[in-house]
Amino acid sequence: MDESGLAKLLSPEGWALLSALPPYDEKLAMVLSERLRKDGFDPGLVAAALTQSRLRAKAQAKLGEFADGMLFTPAGLEQATRLVVAAQHARRYVTAGVTKVADLTSGLGADAMAFAGTGLRVLAVEADETTAALATLNLRAFPEAVVRHGDGLAVDLVAEGVDGVYADPARRTSGGSRVFDPAAYAPPLDSLLALRERVPALGLKLGPGVPHAALPEDAEAQWVSVDGDVVELGLWFGPLAADGPGRAALLLGADGGSAVLRAGAPSTEGHPPVGDVSAYLYEPDGAVIRAGLVAEVAAEVQGRLVDRTIAYVTSDALHPTPFATAYRVLDRMPFGLKRLRSYLRERQVGSLTIKKRGTAVVPEQLRRQLDLRGTTTATIVLTRVAGQQHVLVVEPVGTAA
Incomplete structure (x- = not known):
């Protein structure tokens, strides 16, 4: 979404139009667009509102009813963590005794929302200005969360009182192609791993295809699936690695069920x-x-x-x-x-x-x-x-x- 489209949506007229739209239906989108334009709505506003309506409908699978009050970009929604998984992330930080989390790549704020929802204080940092603006709106109901536009790696974690760090580095180019070299992540993986020297409670969300040989020896590496769909590899360090270094699989179901399998049984x-x-x-x-x-x-x-x-x-x-x-x-x-x-x-x-x-x-x-x-x-x-x-x-x- 460009800045002009965002500005139009955030106007009283734009927000009212978006809130009044019926559930998104691809077959009726063109007809609805033409009718709204005939009714005198600005074509740019109509396009932005219908795009958000479509993205909200798509986001339901990841974020449930929370999607109805959020704004998205296609790339941001693609990388956003499913709410059921984000809740698992937040639980780790709470169990580890963390009080303030710095989400250094907050994106649209899905993980920050889960952190704040458990009572954690959150500093959400996003490098893209438009995405940071959307994250600010998406987190408006959570006073525990503060969104900042900037470079997550430049944050003075000690001065900010941060005792837990989380990051989900971008693994696609601006053109949408997948990035397989960890050094080409944004931020680079090695730069993120270095943060555990300052804040031991470090959690990273990566793509599930990272080879075992590339995993740090001190990480609890947990592959996560939701209803059989493998969605991420989480690397957890320090007090967040409650079960110690090693490999594990976490299976989550839409019904709220979960099961964990860990490596290392003698048999x-x-x-x-x-x-x-x-x-x-x-x-x-x-x-x-x-x-x-x-x-x-x-x-x-x-x-x-x-x-x-x-x-x-x-x-x-x-x-x-x-x-x-x-x-x-x-x-x-x-x-x-x-x-x-x-x-x-x-x-x-x-x-x-x-x-x-x-x-x-x-x-x-x-x-x-x-x-x-x-x-x-x-x-x-x-x-x-x-x-x-x-x-x-x-x-x-x-x-x-």
Whole structure:
């Protein structure tokens, strides 16, 4: 959003128009825009209001009802932390005894909102002037939070009375491309890590693809998923690393449930066993896989890998676990297009869920080649078993056999 659009939205007329808009509907947006212009509203204001209405609707998935009172930029919303995850961040600082947090890359203020909501005092610093203005508006209901436009690394943490630091460095270029080199983050990762020498209670939110070899030895590294979607890697230091250095996976659900799996159990030392596919197949959560904790899942379900390099676990019996989705194995066969097509047609399969791991097959292309016809549904898993491409016919546990 440019400054002129923001100024128009923040005017009494602009705020009233935004508040009066109906729930956003992409199909009706053009018609609504034309009607508002005919009613005499400034075209620039109409465009800005409809853009915010669209972004608010999109933000509902991350921020729930709080989104209805906030303003966004597309890039800011993309990087904003989901509220359920931000609440976990805030809980760490409160548990560690922190009283004032400096959020050095506050963006639109999602994390700062969670911090302030728990009673923490917050200094939210944002380098982009427009984004800082939006963060100020978004945090207007939280007197515990102060927003400052500037360079987060230039803040005198000691003078500000800060005893906890948080940062979510930008990992995209101005053109939207992903940045994979930590030295090219904004701010650079090494500069942020150096802050723990001044304030030991340091927390960083990074992308989940950071390799294990690049992780500081003194960090508690926690990969987080929400309803199966891996959303971040959190690095926690000092008193924020309540369980000490190591790797962990945190699984959060929309229903408020959570589960944590940590590395280091004696039963999971070394590589998990590998063996043939049995009665049940387990697909570990993405956060578990990113954290390198598939061996822990294999131990929990008394299972083994179907292939040394594939994160599928098989077991002779059903062992419910929050860390993996369980499937009942109905059939298996070596992968072959003609054989699979014949198999599915014999069973009149018209709707097919295709899961894959360790294969170059493109599911949508395969679905077209299978030319499905029928009224029944099925789920198949394309993967390697003992180094060979196989098809496993499965059904999620809980459905009828």
